[in-house]
Amino acid sequence: MPMTPRRYTTWSGSLAVIALMAGLCLSLPARAADNAQALRDKYQTVAPQLADNVFHRPLVLESTEAPERLKSDIYSVLDYPFAAVKSALGDPEHGASNWCDVLILHLNIKYCHATQGTDGSVLNVNLGRKVEDSLSSSYRLEFGYHPVVSNADYFRVELSAASGPLSTRDYHIMLEAIPAPGAGNHTFLHLTYAYGYGAAGRLAMRTYLATVGSGKVGFTKTAESSSGGDPEYVGGVRGLLERNTMRYYLAIDAYLKSLSAPADKRLQQRLNTWFSATEQYPRQLHEIERQDYLQMKHHEIERQQTAQ
Template sequence: MSTHGIMRITKRFVLVVFALLGLTLGALSWADDNAAALKDKYDALAPQLKSNVFNRPIHLDSEETSNTLKGDIYAVVDYPFATVNRAFNDPQQGPANWCEVLILHLNTKYCRASAGGNGATISMNVGKKTEQELGDTYRVQFNYRSVATNPDYFQVDLSAATGPLSTKDYRIVLEAVDIGKGHTFLHLTYSYGFGTAGRIAMKTYLATIGSAKVGFTKASGDYVGGVRGLVERNTMRYYLAIDAYLASLALPADKRVDQRFATWFDATEQYSRQLHELDRQEYLQMKKNEYQRQQTAQ
């Protein structure tokens, strides 16, 4: 090969290296910016985190538009950043750990993680708040993606294109930042979209068996209801599931599952006006059965 040809190939190689380096530095910069923004949010919410109606260091926001619903919870958890990062942002074990979280929710009937050529997926069946055969439930297929990681920050995204009752564009996003002294600041987002059919289905539910249900935000002197109350309740349920999972890690492995169910139920009962659905024994037995079922791929 001529000297000119070698120089041309070398030049292309150098350009590729710089392009890849630019992408890497850009990703690191984005993660650093998000970490700084989340730390700023922690500082801004400090008074609300210290004193609020939840009697724990959390803050809840929600938003309803003509075709989307979104809930956000910001919270301080008493676990080191490394523990939280390892639990939810581990490329190998993270997806399976998310299933350990998601199965705590009343409406989750089955959850199983699997690896594939396009990354990890989480297959989750959702249904009623009571026991059901899997054939009577709806399967939601989440893609698991670690969006950003640096020494004191991470973001993980679970996304699904479709859901039950003509809903769509599901996202569960968790980001976390180290705030020192063995504490971590979390931001959980739960959101989804819907069309006309989805809105009609949700309104039918809320006009019948869900008519008396409320959320956590007060407006005009009373708690919000309707679809905004719905997304607030489920965002809180998912947050309490994350917290229950983290709390269980201090126990021997064979004690963790039962303790998670008990911890989650007891936590939801602190907000019984919004979250009570079943008595304790009914919930624990249902979840024991569902957890056993999901040990085998369905």
């Protein structure tokens, strides 16, 4: 029977949908393979820096500042098997809750609780000051948790929030990893932390950097000292970004390291591990004393056990 125009339109539309879905199914593995290869290529590029750097650990930090966006990347070799890292941070079912255990180690994260939303897991995260404070004095962000790819030799997780305090927006945390090439039972990790900001955010950052944050620096050297003292480091909003990216990275490392301890010892171990790691870089990361940090975080972690 000849096909009527209406039937032809429906049939051709269905073919288009099928073709699109087939294209998506083919493109996702292709993109994962491309991303994995790009990360392997990056490893070869940064291998000399991983072996010799100012961090005294296999780590490379890069950052960029655009007129309305900040972005920082950390590349590092971790002393944990790839399968263990993927299971802890890229698991579709439990990864969101594990990420809350990571994020809460950061001084400015006052609360994190994972819930199930209509489009997947959501991390309800409160940002606040580096001292113990009420949730009412902090700002709530909703991070969507997206385990994008998870296969035998590559995984990628993305956390995104549309808006934040003081006109900041498009928060993006991305973690991808591969087995470290030629490095035995290790993992090569890439962490991205980025966000955009408008006029209010720019003004707030300038105010912070002119007052409480004055004199604070990041990790990128801008000049060597001419008098044999400490080198000069990047300041301003790039310095702020680099400090926070480093704190998130150290939180990931502290969380993974704690997994080898008995379950009832893990919390205390990761708190002490994170604080000790930040104290290796006092010029950039020292803010409060260990006992004050431990007391504050125990209270915050107790608070985050229930939805608020």
